[in-house]
Amino acid sequence: MPNRPNRAGPHPAADEASRSLDVVIIGAGFAGLYALYRFRDVLGLDARVYETGDGVGGTWYWNRYPGARCDSESFYYSYSFSEELEQEWEWSSKYPEQPEILAYLNHVADRFDLRRDIQLCTKVLSAAYDESAARWEVTTDRGERISATYVVTAVGCLSAANVPEIPGRDDFRGDWYHTGAWPKQGVDFSGKRVGLIGTGSSGIQATPVIAAQAEHLTVFQRTPNYTVPTRNARLRPEEWAKIKRDYRAIRQKTRETQAGFPYDVLERSAFDVSDEQRREIYEQLWAEGGFKFLWGSFGDLLRDKRANHTAAEFIRSKIREIVKDPGTAEKLCPTDHPYGSKRPPIDTDYYVTFNRPNVSLVDIKRSPIVEITPQGIRTEDATYELDTIVFATGFDAMTGSLLKIDLRGVGGLRLAEKWAAGPRTYLGLQVAGFPNLFTITGPGSPSVLLNMPVAIEQHVDWISDCIEQMRVKGFRTIQPQLDAEDAWVEHVNEVAKQTLFYEAKSWYLGANVPGKPQVFMPYVGGQPLYRQKCEAVATAGYAGFELRA
Ligand code: NAP
Secondary structure (H helix, E strand, O other): OOOOOOOOOOOOOHHHOEEEEEEEEEOOOHHHHHHHHHHHHHOOOOEEEEOOOOOOOOHHHHOOOOOOEOOOOOOOOOOOOOHHHHHHOOOOEOOOEHHHHHHHHHHHHHHOOOHHHEEOOOOEEEEEEEOOOOEEEEEEOOOOEEEEEEEEEOOOOOOOEOOOOOOOHHHOOOEEEEHHHOOOOOOOOEOOEEEEEOOOHHHHHHHHHHHHHEOEEEEEEOOOOOOEEOOOOEOOHHHHHHHHHHHHHHHHHHHHOOOOOOOOOOOOOOOOOOHHHHHHHHHHHHHHOOOHHHHOOOOOOOOOHHHHHHHHHHHHHHHHHHOOOHHHHHHHOOOOOOOOOOOOOEEOOHHHHOOOOOEEEEEOOOOOEEEEOOOEEEEOOOEEEOOEEEEOOOEOOOOHHHHOOEEEOHHHOEHHHHOOOOOOOEOOOEOOOOOOEEEOOOEOEOHHHOOHHHHHHHHHHHHHHHHHHHHHHOOOEEEEOHHHHHHHHHHHHHHHHOOOHHHOOOOOOOOOOOOOOOOOOOOOOOHHHHHHHHHHHHHOOOOOEEEEO
16 A cells, blocks of 8 residues: 555654745655755755654655656766765666665765754645735644745655555555555565556566565556666776866756757667668667667658657567567567657566466556456456456656645635646746746656756756846746746647657657546657746846846
8 A cells, every 4th residue: 555654753743733944845856855954055045844754755656666767868867966975975777776776866965964954754735825814824744834035846757656546455465565655664465366456667677676575566557658778787987087177068068958868869760771781770779778779860750750669660570579478478569659759658567477477467558457356457348366466557757746735826826726627837937827837847847757866956946046037127027928828828729739759649748647638748749848938037137037126
């Protein structure tokens, strides 16, 4: 069952039950930690982080499922704001596992003395804007009321677990877990018959590791996914020495490229080369591993269906080569969406795991799950007896964690009401009608389409520069003008329609959560254009925003 932290630590003392701050930051993951550093240590503001978990780390605190690891390489899936931090921290491998990333974030919290302004085990319940005072009133589940000039959400894009409402779920006699709320003490699968639902990045990472331990693993697959090997490897001392020497150039490159990686997206088309050359390029990238297969192959994979087909076909040929049973291989071959139109996973030994005698694959698109019984899972044509069920069923992405907070803007307008037909923001940074509320990596920004720490640092830097400018120029509040917000929402959708992203029922579109409005949420215009727009807006005195003294 979903793991929740114990209520560690005392309740706030009476004088702490109401506080006045410059900034309330919600969430202590990558975004919240850096935001606290910037606002408190660089701007000198009275800032405080409120965090539900009993430790820092956000995504990397909650996602402790077996096999969880990052899928951007560690030396650029990390902070760039401190050269000292860069020089003193060494990652063990290209794609370290969750405990190492969590240790890094804990190190950052200690190294920058952030903990004294982080309140753990505290869920922010609501934030309401008081127009007369031009301040936010924030409440927590510990009975506190905090008055703040600014509220900055650092709640993550993939934090609100999506646990499907399958009939009978609560009557299951075994244990069940969601990958995004994994128990801190871990789960022992030895001797267990395990059922895993979901084959996104989390399910694909967890499958080989659970299979190695469980008596039997049954993977319930609704949509087959394309995955490319990571080819994880330890980073040798000479590689580290080079990375450390080159860090500034690496970081600069991550800020200039489409997806925040330190390598270029090649502009060439898949049809600029011969069939043989194309196959060779895919073979090389398959052997190298990682996201380069998508970003470092051809520039038209996400724009041209025919180009995309060449990559998809290559991956299908690999599945058929690796998986011995032809029936299982066919079930694993994705055909209903273009490669990359859903967030592509990268894996360690995923397809080969289906050659194990203790692993089976069930196609629940052909034979859907009818119910969970006390003994296991019943599909339309079979019953599977299980001791444990793992939901790798993803998240109510991008909006879920914001809408869980009762956010009310001018005139008591609820964010949930304003976003009833899908999220509306200006630059993904602010929402009209919600002055002085900033949303780090909010919907309408590139966020999840970028290497996340790069997206986070850009947002935090922009917000912190904005607050500084407001203070210098004597403005008390900032919020988007409605027409600027409307134009941005339209632009975000226009750009997405020029790509293949609309061809998949993905969480980018909200299609994974029943009843959620289907609006393309991240900005696909790419990092260079997005940065340029954010900078131009700031340089023009925050064009499209309404500033009030
Ligand atoms: P996900 O990509 O949304 O995948 C969820 C899976 O569960 C899909 O296969 C989905 O099938 C299935 N599913 C959802 N509801 C279902 C239902 N009611 N019945 C049956 N199957 C159902 O979620 P995720 O794997 O947790 O990954 C989410 C995102 O988190 C990733 O895309 C990535 O951005 C991030 N992530 C990153 C890392 C990393 O960097 N290392 C690791 C894990 C996750 P359909 O496809 O048919 O909807």
